[in-house]
Amino acid sequence: MVDGSRTTHDLAEEILELMPSLGRLLALCILEAGEEETTVMQVSVLLHILKHPITTSELAKKRRVSLQAASVFVRGLVERGWVVRSPDPNDRRQFLLQITPEGLERAQMAxxxxxxxxxxxxxxxxxxxxxxxxxxxxxxRRVVQAQMTLETDEEPYST
Known part of the structure; x- marks a missing residue:
């Protein structure tokens, strides 16, 4: 049944209420597959890096976390052999994050x-x-991507 009295605010509340449960469900799905080392966040970042190699500072901006938090996260991906840092051809001071074959396999499997x-x-x-x-x-998807593009003036972060 469609309830015509529902507002966009009501929908927003329901979406926000559902998101934590959906995140837990996805995490359980990964665990059931025996992927206890892999998180939903890691999968998301690995698939993003596959499409668009980025620097750690760009990742921090896109995830809206501190550079220190992004660096710790990236270090974990590098230590697992899922990501490598390659010199940025446009800026020798920077390193691009690139997914390794093992990282790609792990992300695709998850x-x-x-x-x-x-x-x-x-x-x-x-x-x-x-x-x-x-x-x-x-x-x-359309309205979220449009909003993200307006707010960040760049491509929205997605998987």
Whole structure:
């Protein structure tokens, strides 16, 4: 049933209420696959680096964390052999983060596991709910990416 009295504020509250549970579900999906060393955040960053090699400071800006926090996070990826630092051809003082074959394999495996697990959870939706969700997600992606582009003047951070 569609409730015409719902406002965008109501939807925002429901989305925010659902996000922690969705994050925990995805983390459990990774753990069930025996990927206890891999986190949802690591998968997200690895897949982003695959598409767009970036510096640690760019990662800090995109994640809205301190440079120190981003550096610690990156150091963990490097120590696991999932990322390497390569000299930036445009600025010799900087290093670009690039995913290694092992990092790519780990990220793709975890992403497949999360996708399969989430798809299984969505299995009980009706065809109408699936269609409505697809429309909603398309619109949500559009407005979020537009807002992120306006706020940061750069490509939105996504996987």
């Amino acid at each position: 992403q497949r596991q999360m996708t399969d697990c989430l798809a299984q959870s969505l299995h009980d939706l009706t065809p109408e709910e699936i269609a409505a969700t697809a429309i909603f997600l398309g619109g949500l």
